[in-house]
Structure formats: C-alpha cells, structure tokens
Amino acid sequence: MDNMLGRKQRIKNSDWIEALERIEQAVSRKELERLVDKTVKEIKKKTKGKKAAYAWSGGKDSLVLGEICRMAGIASCVLVICNLEYKAFIEWVDAHKPPELSIINTGQDMKWLAAHPQMLFPQDSKYASMWFQIVQHRGQAKYYKENQLDMMLLGRRRADGNYVGRGDNIYTNNQGVTRYSPLSDWTHEQMLAYIHYHNLEMPPIYDWKNGYLCGTHPWPARQWTGSVENAWAEIYEIDGSIVTEAAEHIQSAKDFLDSLK
Numbered sequence: 001m002d003n004m005l006g007r008k009q010r011i012k013n014s015d016w017i018e019a020l021e022r023i024e025q026a027v028s029r030k031e032l033e034r035l036v037d038k039t040v041k042e043i044k045k046k047t048k049g050k051k052a053a054y055a056w057s058g059g060k061d062s063l064v065l066g067e068i069c070r071m072a073g074i075a076s077c078v079l080v081i082c083n084l085e086y087k088a089f090i091e092w093v094d095a096h097k098p099p100e101l102s103i104i105n106t107g108q109d110m111k112w113l114a115a116h117p118q119m120l121f122p123q124d125s126k127y128a129s130m131w132f133q134i135v136q137h138r139g140q141a142k143y144y145k146e147n148q149l150d151m152m153l154l155g156r157r158r159a160d161g162n163y164v165g166r167g168d169n170i171y172t173n174n175q176g177v178t179r180y181s182p183l184s185d186w187t188h189e190q191m192l193a194y195i196h197y198h199n200l201e202m203p204p205i206y207d208w209k210n211g212y213l214c215g216t217h218p219w220p221a222r223q224w225t226g227s228v229e230n231a232w233a234e235i236y237e238i239d240g241s242i243v244t245e246a247a248e249h250i251q252s253a254k255d256f257l258d259s260l261k
Contacts, residue, residue: 011188016212020192027193035190036068043072043153043182046170050150052180053077055140056101058093058203059216061155064194065183066098069153075100076147080139082108084218087239092203104139113220114249120220121231131221144177156181159188209234232256 019026053076054069056062066077077098081090082105097103113120122128144152151170156162156179164181165171172178183191195202205211210224217223219242225231232253236243246253 011213013210013212016188016192019189020196023189023192023196026189029193029197032190032193032197035186036071036194039068039182039186040071043069043074046168046180046182047072047074047151047153051148052151052153053143053147053149054153055080055136055155056098057136057155057216058089058096059155060191060195060202060206060212061157061160061183062216063200063202064186064191065153065155067194067198067200068182070098074153076102078102078104078140078143080104080106080136080143082106082135082218084108084110084113084220086205086219087241088204089216096201096203102143104143106135106139108135108218110246110249113246117250120250120252121222121225121228123223123225128221128223131218135218141175141177151178151180154179154181155183157186157191158184159186208238228252229256229259 052074054062054065054074056066056077056079058079069075069077075098077100079093079097079101081103093103118127119130122131140152143149154164156164158164162181163171164184165179169182169184170178170180194200203216205214205216208214213224214222219235219238222231222234225234229252232243233256236256243253243257247257248254
C-alpha cells in the first residue's frame, strides 16, 4: 500500500480527489479484501453475545462501516439529524438509507440557531465538536438506551485524529454508552479503496466545495470557510433557499443577501 494522504486536518480537498482517482495504485483489491475479512472477524468476536448497532451518518466512513457491519451480522443502525440539514443531503438519505435505519431528530432549528450565534460556522474546534455533542452524541445515546444496546459501533479512525479508546478500540462514556470503532486503524486510502472497488455512491456533500474536509454535517456546522461571509457564499451556491430562510432570523445572512443586490 502506498499512503498518499496524511492527517485529515492537513489534507487539501484536491488531495482527496486525486487520491481517489489513483486509488488502485495505492491499495489492491486483494489487500483490501484481506483487511475486510480481518475486520469482520474482529467485529464478530467483540460483539458476540451483545446487542449491537452502528451509527450511520451517510459519510464515507459510515458507508464502509455499514457494509462491514452487515457482513458481520449487524443490521440495526441510527442516523441522527436536526432541522438544519441540507435538503439535497436529506433527499440522498431517503434514496440510499439502509433498510434497518432509524432516524432521530434532535430538533435544533433556525430559531435555536439565532439564539445560539456561537454555533454558526465554527471557526475553531471547540464549537465544531459541540455540534457532535448536541446532535450525534445526544441522539446516539437516546437510541442506545431506547433499544437497550450493549454496544454502538462507530466509523471513527485514528487517521482523522479521533478518539477510539485504548488497545481494544472500545470505551464507555459517563452516560454508560459503550462505543466500538472497528475501523480505527484503517487508512484514508483503504477507506477510499473500499468505496471505489464496491462502487458505493456517496452523498452530494463530497461534490461541494471542501466536501472531503467538511464531511456530513448540518449546514451551520460548516467549517473551513475562513469567514462568515465566505460561509454564506458557499451555502448560497449549494442551496440559496437556506440563506433566504436564514435571513429572516440571522442578520449576517440578511447582510449577505443585501450584498448581492
């Protein structure tokens, strides 16, 4: 395997696209299938006798996670959203969601966003991580308890700088939710190779500006914009109706639309 990509936060979006175009040079199908077989066996071993489900976001890592979990006999899964999602993403989810998917909506909407201006287009990791806490983590915990799970499988990987637990890639948080990251040691190239060789269709987010850097996210959680003005311009290019609606509640959105006149 020829690693072309390093730590996610240091990779340009164009590097991801180039790596996908050259992925067969980096990871052979034979090498990938050996890794898949190994991962499936590990999942079966660590979930044996446990009630488990996986978190599905529609992002590239969760698409691969879902395929491998199903090979290991785990079909139940959850997607956590709020009322601030891209319309095109929700349409894609409706067309491509796993059959056993449950969807939990944590309820954040435009009025909530107007009341929490610090959460709009986070320019630092503090508020970016808060989006995961108030949406994904909260919704996953709700699903975990309602379904009396023993374990939730995630697509977290060390190459993204994510915490995955210690040696066994399993940890339990203060709320009693046990999370297991079976893809923790997969490289970026191996994830892209699975998507390539298995022809997985990814959501439209990856075709938008900085799609690989931003990943799946509610639109106000969009990062890597440089400024609020740039962020509104990017959102407007993706879906102008979002900015029009936001302008009724958020001054910076109104200011952006006024600047177009």
